[in-house]
Amino acid sequence: MFPSLSALFAKAGAAPAIQALVIIIGTFILEDAATILTAMEVQTGQVALPVALLALYVGIVAGDLGLYGLGKLAALWPAARRWVKVPQDENGGNWFGRNVFRIVFISRFIPGARLPLYTACGFFGASVRRFALAAILATLIWTTLLFAVSLQVGHFLITHLGAWKWAGMGGFALTILLVGRIVANVRSPSR
Template structure:
């Protein structure tokens, strides 16, 4: 299970901040919200320092966002894929997005299921990379910080009240966060 492996990797990284940072970054590529929750729980447990946790979470998530943008750019370079969108539609999409990149990226960070299509579309339409990066950094800082703070509070509660069983609660909380995002995305998808 992903949750157990990320936690196990963080513990096996021991006191090495570099190994912990690498583990957290890799964890964000797997499931970023779960990695955020579990990292906060590890901070609460004293296994990882906040100064390692937050920068690693921010870095991993923004790198993942850039990867999605890059996939869109790569798709645009494939003639067969590029022909699927007429030159006129491509031009209209790029024109519409040009003045809205920051806002679109910011909003999509907070809508479950919106990042993949939005960020790859930004890359496909060759949206301004620097505006995209700035928006990704700002949105990630806000969302991840909020989720991290909530997870710290949950971790504190679990440690005080569940003792040795706190990991069952932590994994349950991580699952709830991930499933809530997926359910909201599914409801949004079926209602549109």
């Protein structure tokens, strides 16, 4: 069986580098859940606040840049170029380049939008510098907000639920994911 996140952090003990690595890997799996669980670990005293936030920021931005890079690589594959209609005058690329900040900020707050939009930014050649700057700024805002809310919820759960705190945190994480899905479905055009 896999050890729990708390067990991993307990084994890491006073090794912030190992704690940071565990958090970074967690962001590659499911970044919002990693943010919520990391906030809970900060609340229980297992992880220091600076280590937690820095690892979350690094992991999330690295993941975003990875998606951009996948799009860039896909653009080099001739079959992908045949599947995607690229305008002859490169308006698609110019549109992504002109709107990279808007794309990154909007997709940061809409569940399921990052994969297609970030890879499209890479595929259509949006500036990697502008993309990286937008990803950093959007991550700082979203992750900090989610982390702060999770700290408050974590404090409440630890204080009032005791041994059931993890069930409460799971419910909180599920609520965040479901609300995001509902918002995404409400915003999508009807079929």
